[in-house]
Amino acid sequence: MPDGAYIDRDGFHLPDYVATLELLRAEVKAILGEDLYLEPDSQEGQLVSIFALAQQDTYNLAASVYNAFSSQTAQGAGLSRMVVINGIRRQAAGYSTVPVVCVGTVGTIISGGIVEDQAGRKWELPASVTIPTSGEIHVTATAQDIGDVRAAAGEVNKIATPCRGWQSVSNPQAATPGAAVETDAALRGRQAVSTALPSQTVFEGTLGAVGNVRGVSRWRGYENDTSETDADGLPPHSICIVVEGGDNAAVAEAIALKKTPGCYTLGDVEVMTRDAKGLPNPIRFYRPLLVRVRLRVTLKPLAGYLSTTGAAIKRNLADHINTLRIGDDVLASRLLTPINAADTAGARTFDVLKMEYCTGDAPDGEAEWHEGNISIAFNAAASCVAKDISLPGGE
Structure with a gap:
């Protein structure tokens, strides 16, 4: 040697x-x-x-x-240069977006409007918004702060730049969180998917194209190649792609470019694209419905249990749930791994007596708590923050 x-x-x-x-x-x-x-x-x-x-x-x-000469082992700037050979680039940090409803007098023009959530964070409306004859308009507001900024439904309800005729603002849906600069691990995963772009499997190539759209953080596809409607409601010979992040038009163009002719696309977002001959081609896809997950983990503290241990449990659980794929159920048995990871190696400072969950925004007194797995629809994604996790016996 x-x-x-x-x-x-x-x-x-x-x-x-x-x-x-x-x-x-x-x-x-x-x-x-x-x-x-x-x-x-x-x-x-x-x-x-x-x-x-x-x-x-x-x-x-x-x-x-x-x-640095392999995408599997390169890091940082070296990995960013390596994946260029696959036609992709590291995703830059993105901004959170939230759909809002602006209500006001017909004809009111809101120029450079800014709204605010209950935490005091500001969200920018499009440069110019005009109230139509219905008296309200649905637009998308973008967070001023880059990265993962969250707001639950109904929290964006303050007008930070009042103007004559603009009466109120609200968000009927939760915000779509922006992403930090793409990590090396995420970029390696996307690089592996991107190799499917020129593949013989058209569906995999379509998913690879969608994953390469700027701003897309999570995506998942479903295909029904049978002659009957499947359990998820996909019509015969159709595809359904659920996409988090990215511009609607860019996502639709990626799907239209890669899907086979005559294949129906299912979704609640429809964008009219045009083919090479200029003929209209409607493309549909879903934006994932974020399911708020709240957990109640009853603990029995043992010798050595600290308040920092409880904080680590909450952080680990939230991180685990937020990294699940679109459509993945939250499995109770898998939650034990991030919980136990809060203990130092070889230590045993607590025992888990019970794990319960509820979903939605119902007040604690009205929420229905259950044990077991949390079912997530094919076009939804689980979402959790540390403040939605309680630790009876270990707070």
């Missing part, structure tokens, strides 16, 4: 610092004599340690360069 770092058919081999230090000590003694004292409490030993550290840093740099 070669000394130091080396590359063979199995890949890059990197020694640890201790091995590098011992090798350098042996080489110095071979030059200056075996009786040379090189322990850490000597000047010569300190000098050799500095040289060994510099050598180890060089090995680590070489390993990083080697790994």
Whole structure:
């Protein structure tokens, strides 16, 4: 086996610092004599340690360069450059959006309107909004702050820039949270999907095209290739794609470009696209309905249980639920993993006595709590925040 770092058919081999230090000590003694004292409490030993550290840093740099040539091991900027060969780019941070209803006098023009939620966060309306003859208009507001900004239904209800004729604002649906800069793990997953773009499976290629649309954070597709309507309500010979994030027109164009001719698309969002000959082609898809999940985990604290343990349980549970795919049920048995992860390795500071859940926005006194799994519709996605998790016995 070669000394130091080396590359063979199995890949890059990197020694640890201790091995590098011992090798350098042996080489110095071979030059200056075996009786040379090189322990850490000597000047010569300190000098050799500095040289060994510099050598180890060089090995680590070489390993990083080697790994940057594969999308499976590249990191950061190296991964961003690597995935360009697949025709994709790292998703930049996005802004949360929320559908709002502006009510006012017919003909009122709202220029540069800004609304506010109950937490004081501001949301910008389109540059110019005109109240139609119905007295109300549905528009999409965009959060001023980048990233994951959430607002439940009914929370965006304040007018931050009043103008004559604009009477009220409200959001009938929860906000669609924006995303932070795409992580390396997420980019690797999307890179794997993107390889399906030129595939022989048209449906997989369609999903790959949708996942590559700027701003899309989650997506899932369903196909019914039978001659009967399936359990999810898909008509015969149709596809259904549920997409979170991204511009409606861009998503529709991606579907229209990749789907087969004559294939019906199912969804509650319809965008009129045109084919290469200019003929109209309606494309439909779903925006996922966010299902608010509230949990009540009854604990029995044991020796060593701290308030920080409870905070970690809440954070782990919320993160687990928010990373589930569209249409995935919340399985009670899977929730034990993020709960137990709040304990340090080898520790046992609490016992889980019961796990209950409820969905929706009903007040605590009216909510119906259940045990077991949480069923999520094919066009919905589970959503949870730490404040919706209580820990009786462990608060």
